[in-house]
Amino acid sequence: xxxxxxxxxxxKISTSPEVLPEHIAFIVSKLTGxxxxxxxxxxxxxxxxxxxxxxxxxxxxxxxIEAVSNAVLVARAGLREKNRPIATFLFLGPTGVGKTEMAKxxxxxxxxxxxxxxxxxxxxxxxxxxxxxxxxxxxxxxGYEEGGQLTEAVRxxxxxxxxxxxxxKAHPEVFNLLLQVFDEGRLTDSKGKVVDFTNTIIIATxxxxxxxxxxxxxxxxxxxxxxxxxQRLLYRHFRPEFLNxxxxxxxxxxxxxEDIEKIVALQLERVKSLALAQxxxxxxxxxxxxxxxxxxxxxxxxxxxxxxxxxxxxxxxLSKKLxxxxxxxxxxIKVSLKDNQIVFE
Numbered sequence: 494x495x496x497x498x499x500x501x502x503x504x505k506i507s508t509s510p511e512v513l514p515e516h517i518a519f520i521v522s523k524l525t526g527x528x529x530x531x532x533x534x535x536x537x538x539x540x541x542x543x544x545x546x547x548x549x550x551x552x553x554x555x556x557x558i559e560a561v562s563n564a565v566l567v568a569r570a571g572l573r574e575k576n577r578p579i580a581t582f583l584f585l586g587p588t589g590v591g592k593t594e595m596a597k598x599x600x601x602x603x604x605x606x607x608x609x610x611x612x613x614x615x616x617x618x619x620x621x622x623x624x625x626x627x628x629x630x631x632x633x634x635x636g637y638e639e640g641g642q643l644t645e646a647v648r649x650x651x652x653x654x655x656x657x658x659x660x661x662k663a664h665p666e667v668f669n670l671l672l673q674v675f676d677e678g679r680l681t682d683s684k685g686k687v688v689d690f691t692n693t694i695i696i697a698t699x700x701x702x703x704x705x706x707x708x709x710x711x712x713x714x715x716x717x718x719x720x721x722x723x724q725r726l727l728y729r730h731f732r733p734e735f736l737n738x739x740x741x742x743x744x745x746x747x748x749x750x751e752d753i754e755k756i757v758a759l760q761l762e763r764v765k766s767l768a769l770a771q772x773x774x775x776x777x778x779x780x781x782x783x784x785x786x787x788x789x790x791x792x793x794x795x796x797x798x799x800x801x802x803x804x805x806x807x808x809x810x811l812s813k814k815l816x817x818x819x820x821x822x823x824x825x826i827k828v829s830l831k832d833n834q835i836v837f838e
Contacts, residue, residue, distance in 0.1 A: 584699070613657050614658050702744075761781075
């Protein structure tokens with residue numbers, strides 16, 4: 494018996510899985526949110542397929558996807574200046590066309606988590622005295638111990654997407670801080686601590702030129718024809734030294750009805766996944782997708798109303814049906830359109 498036990502222990506040791514360096518790197522990266530210096534095979538594959546991953550969530554914005562994908566690839570290949578952020582973008586376009594969704598999708602695709610998004614609403618920094626909140630209040634002032642809203646967020650999560658929403662509303666002093674970040678890849682907070690921005694992607698969004706873009710959509714003019722008009726408008730709003738430090742200025746196209754249909758289909762896939770987790774299989778008729786897209790399509794607002802519409806037209810009535818009928822597991826529900834009303838059967 495002792496001989497058999499000894500043989501079993503020997504075989505167990507000899508067949509134990511080997512822990513390789515890439516296994517350790519993967520665990521460290523997952524726990525800290527910090528990519529390892531040397532790319533693992535899995536990471537290389539993820540970066541090479543970044544464009545395809547973004548297209549899973551972003552509809553009809555191929556130019557933006559191409560630009561951000563290329564910037565990340567170049568940076569992770571080491572062909573980027575070390576003392577600057579990975580990339581800096583200015584996203585232009587009407588509301589609801591995917592500017593913020595692109596930032597969220599980048600955080601998800603690169604870092605595996607949308608929480609790697611640092612979002613700053615620049616409309617909160619319109620006054621000169623409010624600018625200090627980005628780097629922290631001066632010593633002796635209220636909020637000094639809390640740190641800056643921008644610097645503290647990046648210090649806590651140095652590998653992140655920094656989203657500066659509605660940048661055109663920020664006070665001119667804000668741009669002095671951003672120029673330091675763009676030039677040196679760092680920012681000093683009110684306590685004198687230096688915060689590293691070289692592992693961030695900075696995305697500023699703006700609605701400047703939205704009226705020009707929407708007019709072009711109504712008139713059927715291609716985006717190429719209005720780029721010069723928008724550029725002139727930008728130089729009237731922003732300082733040249735700020736615009737010249739942006740890697741890519743990207744115009745997000747207005748969404749057409751067929752684009753909204755694709756977005757509705759994506760959102761319904763999310764609902765299907767949630768329902769399936771409860772043991773309910775949903776089958777959406779194509780007419781339902783067209784109905785929701787048409788009802789929620791307003792060119793000026795893009796896809797902004799779609800989530801709310803799906804919540805009201807699908808999620809709420811479906812929840813009532815499930816709770817009322819106590820449907821058994823593995824139940825199939827057909828969602829279709831009858832007399833211009835969504836029905837669940």
